[in-house]
Amino acid sequence: MKRAYTKPISEVSEADYFPLAKMAWEEDCPDQDITSVSLFSSNQKASAFLNAREEGILCGSGVASVLSKLSGGDLQFTFFFEDGQRFVSGDTLAKIEGSLLSLLRVERILLNFLQYLSGISTSTRKIVDQYGPKGIMILDTRKTIPGYRKLAKYAVYCGGGSNHRLDLSEMGLIKDNHLALFDSAKIPVGKIRSNFPGRLVELEIDSLDQLDDALEAEPDVLMLDNFNIPDTKIAYQKAKSKNPNIMIECSGRFTPEKLEALSEFPGVGVSMGYVTHTTRFLDLGLDIRTDS
Template identity: 50%
Template sequence: MTRGYTTPVTEISEKDFDALVTLALEEDLPAGDITTDSLFGSEEICKADLHAKEDGVLCGLAVLPCLIRKTKAKVTWKPVLVDGDSLSKGTIIGSLEGSLVSVLKMERILLNFIQYLSGIATNANKVAKEFPNLLILDTRKTLPGYRKLAKYAVYTGGGANHRLNLSEMAMLKDNHVAKAGSIQSAVQIVRNANPEKKIELEIDGLLQLDEAIAANPDIILLDNFSDSDTEKAIETIKKNAPGIRIECSGGITPEKLKFLSKFQDIGVSMGYLTHTVKFLDISLDIK
């Protein structure tokens, strides 16, 4: 099962977070760190271990070298683990060695990135592990500027990526269909204008199903369907149009996931993966 409708975000590079790191530094250190600068000298050195304080999945380490470079810190990063590795309480992720002042100034920023992205990866991992036969998809419900990082974290945790942005794949909803006049017209208009792009069609009831199948989109999204209607729709699509992918969304509860897990190759999109995130508890122990 491919873990994404378009090209999944399997890696990130500095260009994906350079502006965010710059903004974080400007936000946190507009005129230096008055506490650290008052108490510590530039000659003082330290070793700081980055370690987990709870179970989870690691994500976001690529930000560290960028942060060190931008702060011109006289610090060396020595990783022990890589993104995607499992964490348990006490696991050492890596260590920073060098200027104590530099480490203190970057501590909160590096933890914010790594805790946030590891929290997303951990969220995705829990659901993907519990329901391995479902394609657990993210959404575009992400913080501005963090879209690619958040989707990378979902993929790192074992989840799958829906479209990265509005330019990557078409998604027809009720207002688009209303403008076109019908489901078939909406699909055909978009396909004629963008023949190389995938098209997803959202429907909200069984009455739209026959026309949706006839329009032959790449994906049919069953939005807020009851369990019984979901089962009918899946059986109908698989029987009459096996080439069309099926996705379920809206009010996805643990009970709904258990119900959907009896089907094979069904996508389930969950905004929860990225918009309801608890920072994973990771600490920097400075010695």
């Protein structure tokens, strides 16, 4: 099944983590960790084990290399699972060795990244496992925490989901506020194709009254926003009969329990802000042991 409208976020680099990790590093400890420096010496060594307390899909391991650099090279990370791999409760996901003070300083930052991104991957995988075999493409949205856009979409991909556009520059999407300013959808579709040839153009409609005009405009993707199932069926069949290659996307506050009704529309995409804005932190723990 297709995994992206444009370019999939199938990998991320250290540079994608660095600004957020550096901000977290400075935010969490602007001066000193007054608890740890009062209790332990600067030359004390320790090991820590990242353990899963529930089943999930790993995502976010790339932040480790940034945290290692921010700690001055005092920490060495060894991951036993790769991003996108499933683990079960009780699995040890990684081992960290080095300075005890550095371990205590990075603990919360490391867990915040891994618990958040793994939470997205895990919730996405549950939805994809259930509805992917029924021909539904689970798409993310731009409803992400500022700064986390690419990482959140990477987490969706690691969970088996598909990526919608990464940003406003990647493809055209004519929404209701755009369309309201034109007499026909042909005009904005044509303008985008003229200015940015080769880019995908998606057109959103929110009623069957707009369908004929939308199909005459020949967008690459037709988004059916807040359509009920009977109207979705009419729009889907009419669009596919006119252009079998057109991509159909459904949107509008979709949650997992609402997806079953769409299984009669093969290849339909469903954009779900749910997978990024309603995720919960996965339960992971860092258990530290001092060297004897």
